[in-house]
Amino acid sequence: MKEKIAMRCYGKISLMVITITAAMVLAFGTGAWTRDTGGERHGQASLEIGSLTWQEEAEFFEGCTSIMAGREATTDGSTITSHTCDGSSRTWLEIVRGGRNEPGETVPIYNKQIKKTEFAGDTRGLETLGEVPQAAETYTFVHTVYPCINEYQLAMGETTIGGRRELRSSEGIFSIEELQKVVMARTKTAREAIRMMGDLAEEYGYIDTGECLTVIDPEEAWFFEIFGPGKDRKGCVWAAVRIPDDEVAVSANIPRLGEVDVNDPDNYMASENVYSLAEEMGWWESGSGKPFKMWEAYSGRRPFGIREFWLLSQLAPSLNLRYFAQELPLSVKPDKKISARNVMDLLGSTYDGSDFDQCRNLYVQNGRNGKMELSPAANPWMSSHTRNLLNALQPGAVERQRTVAVNQAAYSTVIQCRDWLPDPVGGVLWLGFDCPKLIPRIPIFAGTTELPPEFAVSAQHRFRRDCASWAFHRACRLSQITYQRDKEIILQVRKEVLDRAFAELPEIEKEAVKLYYEDPDRARQFVNDYSNDFARAVVQRMWDLGDELWSKYVRGF
Numbered sequence: 001m002k003e004k005i006a007m008r009c010y011g012k013i014s015l016m017v018i019t020i021t022a023a024m025v026l027a028f029g030t031g032a033w034t035r036d037t038g039g040e041r042h043g044q045a046s047l048e049i050g051s052l053t054w055q056e057e058a059e060f061f062e063g064c065t066s067i068m069a070g071r072e073a074t075t076d077g078s079t080i081t082s083h084t085c086d087g088s089s090r091t092w093l094e095i096v097r098g099g100r101n102e103p104g105e106t107v108p109i110y111n112k113q114i115k116k117t118e119f120a121g122d123t124r125g126l127e128t129l130g131e132v133p134q135a136a137e138t139y140t141f142v143h144t145v146y147p148c149i150n151e152y153q154l155a156m157g158e159t160t161i162g163g164r165r166e167l168r169s170s171e172g173i174f175s176i177e178e179l180q181k182v183v184m185a186r187t188k189t190a191r192e193a194i195r196m197m198g199d200l201a202e203e204y205g206y207i208d209t210g211e212c213l214t215v216i217d218p219e220e221a222w223f224f225e226i227f228g229p230g231k232d233r234k235g236c237v238w239a240a241v242r243i244p245d246d247e248v249a250v251s252a253n254i255p256r257l258g259e260v261d262v263n264d265p266d267n268y269m270a271s272e273n274v275y276s277l278a279e280e281m282g283w284w285e286s287g288s289g290k291p292f293k294m295w296e297a298y299s300g301r302r303p304f305g306i307r308e309f310w311l312l313s314q315l316a317p318s319l320n321l322r323y324f325a326q327e328l329p330l331s332v333k334p335d336k337k338i339s340a341r342n343v344m345d346l347l348g349s350t351y352d353g354s355d356f357d358q359c360r361n362l363y364v365q366n367g368r369n370g371k372m373e374l375s376p377a378a379n380p381w382m383s384s385h386t387r388n389l390l391n392a393l394q395p396g397a398v399e400r401q402r403t404v405a406v407n408q409a410a411y412s413t414v415i416q417c418r419d420w421l422p423d424p425v426g427g428v429l430w431l432g433f434d435c436p437k438l439i440p441r442i443p444i445f446a447g448t449t450e451l452p453p454e455f456a457v458s459a460q461h462r463f464r465r466d467c468a469s470w471a472f473h474r475a476c477r478l479s480q481i482t483y484q485r486d487k488e489i490i491l492q493v494r495k496e497v498l499d500r501a502f503a504e505l506p507e508i509e510k511e512a513v514k515l516y517y518e519d520p521d522r523a524r525q526f527v528n529d530y531s532n533d534f535a536r537a538v539v540q541r542m543w544d545l546g547d548e549l550w551s552k553y554v555r556g557f
Contacts, residue, residue, distance in 0.1 A: 061159075061160045061161070061162050061209075061253040062086070062253055062402050063085075063086050063087050063159065063160045063253055064083060064084050064085055064086050064087075064158060064159040064160060064252070064253065065082075065083075065084045065086070065159060065250070065251070065252045065253075065307055065311075065347065065404050066081065066082055066083050066084075066157035066158065066159050066212070066214045066250070066251045066252070067080070067081075067082045067157075067214075067248065067249075067250055067311060067343050067346055067347065068080060068081040068082070068157060068214035068216060068221050068223070068243060068248065068249050068250075068251075069081075069221065069243075069247075069248040069249075069338060069343070070220075070221045070243050070244055070245035070246055070247055070248070071218075071219070071221075071245055071419070072245040072246040073245070073246050073247055073248050073333070073334055073337060073338060074337055074338055074339065074340075075337045075338065075339045076339065076416075076418070077418065077419075077420070078218075078340070078416040078417060078418045079216040079217070079218060079219070079220070079221050079416070079417045079418075080216070080221075080338075080340060080343055080414065080415065080416055080417075081155050081156060081157040081214045081215070081216045081221070081415050082157050082214075082343050082347060082412070082413060082414045082415065083146060083148065083156075083157035083158050083159075083214075083412060083413045084347055084404070084405070084406075084409050084412040084436055085144070085145055085146065085158075085409060085410045085411050085412060086406050086408055086409045086410070087408060087410060088116075088408070088410070088460055089115045089116075089145045089410045089460070090114075090115055090116060090117055090118070090145055090410070090458040090460060091410050091411055091433055091458045091459045091460065091467070091468075091469035092117070092118070092119055092120050092455065092456050092457055092458040092467075093120075093142060093143060093144045093145075093411075093431075093451070093455055093456070094120040094142075094143050094451065094455070094456050095140060095141075095142060095143070095448060095449055095450055095451060096140065096141055096142075096143045096185065097140050097449065098137070098138040098139040098140040098141075098150075098151065098185060099137070099138060100136065100137055101134045101135065101136060101137065101138060103136075105133075105134035106131040106132065106133055106134055107131060107132050107133075107134050107182060108128045108130075108131055109128065109129050109130045109131060109132060109173045109174060109178050109182075109204075110126050110127065110128060110129065110178060111126065111127040111129055111175075112175055112177075113125040113126050113127065114126060114177075115145055115177070116460070117458065118457070118458050118460075118461045119456055119457045119458060120143075120456040121456075129173040129207075130173035130204065132182065132200065132204065135185070135186045138185040138186060139151050139152060139184070139185055139186070139188070140449065141184035141185060142429060142444065142448075143181065144411065144413070145177060145410065145411075146158040146176070146177050146180055147177065147180040147181050147184040148413050148415060148429060149184075149415055149427055149429050149446055150184045150185070150188075150446070151423060151424065151427075151446050151447065152188040152189075152217075152423050152446075153217055153218050153417040153418075153423050153426050153427035153446055154184065154187060154188055154189065154190065154193055154215075154216075154217050155215070155216050155217070155415040155417055155427065155429075156180060156184075156193075156213050156214065156215050156216075157213065157214040157251075157413065157415070158176065158177075158180075158211065158212065158213055158214075159211075159212045159251045159252060159253050160176075160209060160210070160211055160212075160253055161209075161210040161211060161212045161225060161251070161253055161254055161255045161256075161299070162209055162210050162253070162254075162255070162299070162301075163209065163210030163227045163228075163255055163298050163299050164227075164281075164283075164298060164299060164300060166230060166231065166281065167210065167227045167228040167229070167230055167237070167298060168207075168209065168228050168231065169205065169206070169207055169228040169229055169230060169231060169232065169233050169234065169235075170207055171205050171207070171232060171233060171234040172201075172204055172205015172206055172207045172234050172235075173204050173205060173207065174200060174201050174204055174205060174206050174207065174208070175207065175208040176208050176211040176213070176226070179197045179200060179201060179206075180197075180213070182196075182200060183196045183197050183200075188217070189217045189219075189220075190215040190216055190217045190220050190221070190222045191220070191222070191269070193215055194213075194215060194222055194224050194240045194269055195269065197213075197224070197226070197238075198226070198236070198238050198269070198271055201226060201235070201236035201238065202235050202236055202271065205234040205235060205236075206226060206227075206228050206229070206235065206236035207228065208228070209227075209228075210225065210226065210227045210228075210255060210298070210299070211225070211226055212224065212225045212251040212255070212256070213226075214249065214251060215240075216415070216417050217417055218417040218418055218419035218426060218427075219419055220242055220245075221242070221243040221245075221249070222240050222241070222242050222243065222269075223240060223241050223242075223243055223249050223251070223256075223257065223330065223331075224238065224239075224240040225238065225239060225240070225255055225256075225257050225294060225298075226238035227298050229273075229277065230277070230281070235273075236271065237271050237273055237274055237277050237278075237298065238270065238271045238274070239257055239260045239268070239269065239270035239271070239274050239294050240257075240268070240269045240270070241257060241260070241267060241268055241330070242266070242267045242268070243330075243331050244331065244333075246333050247331035247332060247333050247334075248315050248331055248332060248333075248334050248338065249330055249331035250307070250308045250311045250312055250331075251308075252304075252305060252307035252308050252311075252404075253305070253307075254295075254299070254301060254302075254303055254304060254305055254308070255294065255295040255298060255299035255301065255303060256295055256303045256304065256308070256330050257293075257294035257295055257330065258293045258294060258295060258303070258327070258330060259291050259292060259293055259294075260274060260292065260294055262274070262275075274294075275292055278292065278297035278298065283296075283297040283298070283300070284296070284297045302326070302327075303327055303328070304327070304328045305402070306323075306356065306401060306402060307349075307402065307403075307404050308328060309321060309323050309328065310349060310351060310356070310404065311346055311349065311404065312328060312329070312332050314346060314349070315332055315334040315335070315338070315346075316332040316333065316334055316335050317335060318335050319332060340414050340416050340428075340430060341498065341502065343414050344414050344430065344436070344441065344498070346404070347404060347405060347412060347414070347436040347437075348404070348405045348435075348436045348437030348438075349403065349404035349405060349437075350380035350403040350404070350405055350437060351380075351401060351403060352380075356401045357380075358380050358382065358398055358399065358400065358401055358403075359374060359378040359379065359380060361394075361396075361397045361398065362374060362375045362378035362390070362397065362398070363375070373484075374484045375484065376482040376483070376484045376485045377481070377482060377483065377484075378483065378484055379480050379483035379484070379487075380403050380405075380437075381403070381406060381407045381435070381480065382398060384400075386398075387400060404436075405435055405436040405437035405438075406435065407434060407435040407438075407476060407477075407480070409433075409434055409435055409436060410433070410459075410460070410469075411431065411432065411433045411434075411469065412431075412432055412433075412436045412439075413429055413430065413431055414429075414430040414441070415427070415428065415429050415430070416428045416430075421509065421513060422512075422513060422516045422520070422523070423446055423447070424445060424446055424447025424512070424516065424520070424523055424524050424527060425445060425446070425447060425509050425512045425513055425516065425523065425527060426446065427445065427446025427447075428443050428444070428445055428446070428505075429443070429444040429445075429446075430442070430443055430444075431444055432472065433459075433468070433469035433471075433472035433473065434469070434472040434473050434476040435476050438476050438479060438487070438490050438491065438494060439472055439476065439494060440493060440494045440496075440497030440498060440538055440541070440542070441497070441498065441501070442501075442531070442534055442535045442538050443501050443505060443530075443531060443534060444531045444535070445512075445527035445528070445530070445531055447512075447523065447524040447527045447528060448524075448527060448528045448531045448532075449524060449525075449528050450528065450532070451531075451532065451535065452468070452532055452535055452536055452539075453466070454466050454467055454468040454539065455468045455535070459473055468535070468539045471539045471540075471542035471543045471546065472542050474542075474543075474546040474550075475490060475542050475543075475545045475546040475549060476490070478546060478549035478550055478553075479549055481553065481557060486549065486552070489545070489548070489549065490545065490549075493541060493542075493545050497538055497541065501534065508527070508530050511526065512526050512527050
């Protein structure tokens with residue numbers, strides 16, 4: 001078998017000139033809220049690679065991507081984690097303030113409807129599944145759909161990974177985001193957070209599908225996976241591995257943990273039943289001589305897909321990773337150290353110029369000079385309606401791929417934690433809404449205590465001018481109507497904003513550190529004011545960009 005991905009290759013084709021209505025043109029860019037272009041999927045799936053077929057009996061998702069890096073793998077020594085929240089989850093976020101609590105207080109644990117609420121404090125549809133005792137002291141954290149960073153530089157990324165259906169249980173109260181909510185308010189390190197999540201899920205019951213969290217603090221990076229204990233059971237099964245300091249790991253909706261050595265507590269943590277449950281369910285035999293692998297026992301699926309393959313290959317091309325391999329490494333040592341901005345670019349991957357490029361066949365003749373060029377309407381996020389139309393005109397014109405960057409992204413984060421800076425300054429959340437390939441990002445320091453009110457409003461219910469994320473969504477959608485012509489407009493805005501942020505932050509951090517050693521509260525106020533001012537400026541720039549793009553179509557699409 002040739003070491004090549006089995007794909008049909010049609011070369012560059014010329015499509016006849018087609019009159020497309022505005023609605024059909026918009027379809028190229030409005031896969032934003034459709035399940036078709038990368039939202040959650042459930043059911044069986046079959047992946048064929050060459051002569052190999054993997055029948056996936058586990059739950060199948062295409063929701064999120066996370067890249068994480070140890071501190072020796074980065075250019076500045078920071079640890080990094082990230083998350084693309086790809087789906088129709090809420091886009092509002094808030095800063096939950098920590099403080100001292102009274103004895104006897106409790107924390108309500110909600111159902112998943114909180115992901116669909118329209119604004120911070122919206123209780124419509126919420127159901128309290130149970131309560132846990134409140135801690136005597138809690139910490140301030142950023143409450144995104146999946147809480148992402150607290151004031152002590154504990155940070156997390158997330159991807160839903162499914163797992164065997166037999167593991168799902170309805171006995172308990174905790175989903176993954178509610179576990180994160182509790183531990184973000186109570187722990188300071190990755191190890192503490194993982195151990196507490198495991199303990200809480202074991203005691204109160206885990207009722208979610210399989211989940212992966214990429215958990216970091218300024219010193220360490222940990223890859224954590226958790227599953228239910230099985231039908232009608234209360235508890236969970238979980239394991240975590242420390243990513244080597246000089247390596248980068250990727251999670252993209254598939255269980256990936258391999259061997260788990262519980263006798264090496266410096267590098268592994270796990271629930272007591274991590275081996276026994278697999279043996280009880282018939283997914284592994286301790287006496288078989290075959291090593292236990294987490295993904296093999298609790299998923300049964302091949303432990304990577306196109307996103308993991310692409311990202312790991314971009315990070316370490318020298319490894320010559322093969323897409324049809326049985327397994328890829330969980331993490332790799334990058335050929336070159338990476339920065340936070342590199343991670344932003346990786347999360348924007350759409351496989352341009354490769355065999356996976358969905359636009360590679362969509363060439364048309366330029367009516368002015370007769371040359372063949374990419375159709376202005378071609379983009380990497382075409383809806384199923386558009387793909388079906390193009391494939392009806394020319395079979396095989398577009399082969400659907402799940403790109404890393406998708407335009408149904410609710411929001412995405414890239415987070416740096418830095419041990420040489422005080423916590424309020426050392427942690428930086430780079431936040432953006434919509435498609436990670438196109439958007440500028442806002443630096444939000446760990447010491448931030450509030451955000452502008454428009455960040456507490458979600459975009460998923462209706463168009464709202466008082467919603468920060470709508471400024472991003474509108475500009476991104478409009479940039480995709482004639483994407484090949486207009487993408488440089490939005491990408492230039494992205495570049496200008498990021499250039500400004502990365503140029504300003506060294507001086508901002510220098511001043512914040514000086515203030516911190518004089519008065520920590522003044523330092524927090526300083527970084528809070530900077531993050532808020534920057535956020536307001538970026539949101540206004542995206543509204544202005546949307547107006548600019550919209551005005552291009554005053555005479556039609």
